[in-house]
Amino acid sequence: MACKGSGVQIPSAPLTIMKKFLNETKELLLSQGLIAVLAIIQVRVVATNLGPEAYGNIGVYLGLVGLSFRILSSRNSDLVLINFKSTHKNFLNSAIYFEILLGIVSLIFVYGIFFVYYNFIFNYLILYFVTRVFLNILEVFKGVFTHNGDMKTYSLVESSSNITRFILVVTFVSLNPDISSFFYALTFHQLFVSVLVLLLLFKKDTNKAEKITFKEYIKMSKSNFYKIRTDQSVGLIPTHLDVVVIGYFADYYSAGIYRIAKKLVDPINSLIVAFSPWMLNKINNQGDYNFRNLFINILLPSSVIIVSFYYLFGSNLIEIIAGDEFADAFLPMMILLFGFMSYYLTFWTRHFLFMNDLIHKHTIGRVINLIIFLSTAPFFISNFGFNGIAISISLSTAFQKLYEFSVYLKYKNNKNNY
Numbered sequence: 001m002a003c004k005g006s007g008v009q010i011p012s013a014p015l016t017i018m019k020k021f022l023n024e025t026k027e028l029l030l031s032q033g034l035i036a037v038l039a040i041i042q043v044r045v046v047a048t049n050l051g052p053e054a055y056g057n058i059g060v061y062l063g064l065v066g067l068s069f070r071i072l073s074s075r076n077s078d079l080v081l082i083n084f085k086s087t088h089k090n091f092l093n094s095a096i097y098f099e100i101l102l103g104i105v106s107l108i109f110v111y112g113i114f115f116v117y118y119n120f121i122f123n124y125l126i127l128y129f130v131t132r133v134f135l136n137i138l139e140v141f142k143g144v145f146t147h148n149g150d151m152k153t154y155s156l157v158e159s160s161s162n163i164t165r166f167i168l169v170v171t172f173v174s175l176n177p178d179i180s181s182f183f184y185a186l187t188f189h190q191l192f193v194s195v196l197v198l199l200l201l202f203k204k205d206t207n208k209a210e211k212i213t214f215k216e217y218i219k220m221s222k223s224n225f226y227k228i229r230t231d232q233s234v235g236l237i238p239t240h241l242d243v244v245v246i247g248y249f250a251d252y253y254s255a256g257i258y259r260i261a262k263k264l265v266d267p268i269n270s271l272i273v274a275f276s277p278w279m280l281n282k283i284n285n286q287g288d289y290n291f292r293n294l295f296i297n298i299l300l301p302s303s304v305i306i307v308s309f310y311y312l313f314g315s316n317l318i319e320i321i322a323g324d325e326f327a328d329a330f331l332p333m334m335i336l337l338f339g340f341m342s343y344y345l346t347f348w349t350r351h352f353l354f355m356n357d358l359i360h361k362h363t364i365g366r367v368i369n370l371i372i373f374l375s376t377a378p379f380f381i382s383n384f385g386f387n388g389i390a391i392s393i394s395l396s397t398a399f400q401k402l403y404e405f406s407v408y409l410k411y412k413n414n415k416n417n418y
């Protein structure tokens with residue numbers, strides 16, 4: 001907006017905020033943008049080569065593995081971030097040992113699940129399970145580099161990881177269109193990422209302070225670990241078991257259609273992932289960050305563009321990416337979009353609650369999410385198939401985020417009254 005009579009052009013506040021935001025997050029946005037594009041191309045290669053049923057089968061496997069490992073390791077980067085506030089000593093080695101130990105426990109857990117669910121385990125899955133143990137080190141990397149504010153290295157690792165996975169999956173599946181090829185590719189990818197982040201962690205470790213023993217690290221982490229694990233465990237069930245649930249109540253074909261719908265809206269989650277380390281760093285360094293400006297000037301305008309794109313070009317996107325046999329994915333994709341956008345607009349509430357020692361409130365929100373999911377999923381799937389699971393996921397997500405937002409408002413009002 002121009003200032004009359006002054007002859008000076010003063011940039012409007014929204015444009016200034018937008019420019020600053022893009023400048024601070026450009027590496028993360030470019031990284032996640034690349035990841036989203038590669039993921040979409042990868043979906044096309046895997047889906048068209050294997051078909052809906054095999055694609056759904058992969059989704060069931062990944063759902064069970066994801067739950068088994070992430071139930072103990074998801075968001076442990078937050079634990080590392082908190083521990084930097086608790087001590088100035090060097091706990092890098094102990095944090096790595098801790099994550100590997102959790103990975104071994106998860107390995108035993110996933111073996112048990114597969115023997116109960118399938119009564120056997122393919123050799124390619126065994127290799128995938130074992131290498132997944134070492135991928136837990138990635139959580140230490142995320143926590144350390146978020147604390148340091150080194151978003152450039154963080155983004156480079158994210159990009160390198162996804163480029164490698166893309167090349168491996170596309171190559172393996174194209175040469176041999178089989179489920180085993182997909183998991184062999186993921187096995188090599190996990191080994192690559194584990195070695196890469198391990199080397200970077202030791203290379204960038206400049207803390208010359210006294211090292212914390214493994215026993216001391218566990219003692220220091222115990223309280224916050226339980227809080228984070230409770231919060232994550234509740235939330236992981238609908239996130240990782242949605243494809244498993246529809247595969248159980250319906251069939252692998254329905255699971256494949258639903259998985260394509262979810263994959264095509266997953267780029268929204270990539271945006272959230274891109275913003276999250278930046279958001280955590282801002283809240284950590286600025287106690288009274290202005291979320292209103294973020295919502296009005298960044299999140300709301302971008303959400304209008306995103307929804308319009310999916311509504312206008314969603315059918316074409318499905319045809320181009322997955323082919324005509326996945327055409328039924330349009331409606332569940334649009335239903336899922338509602339839930340994804342409710343999360344996108346309020347993704348920052350989770351980080352606010354976490355950094356203000358209110359993580360238990362986020363856990364309550366996830367309990368609400370879980371209850372709605374478990375109580376509605378069987379009914380909606382039985383009556384509407386893959387559209388039903390999309391309805392259940394979107395409703396549970398929307399109610400969770402509505403609750404978290406109400407907690408944020410209540411906290412701010414109480415703080416202002418003092």
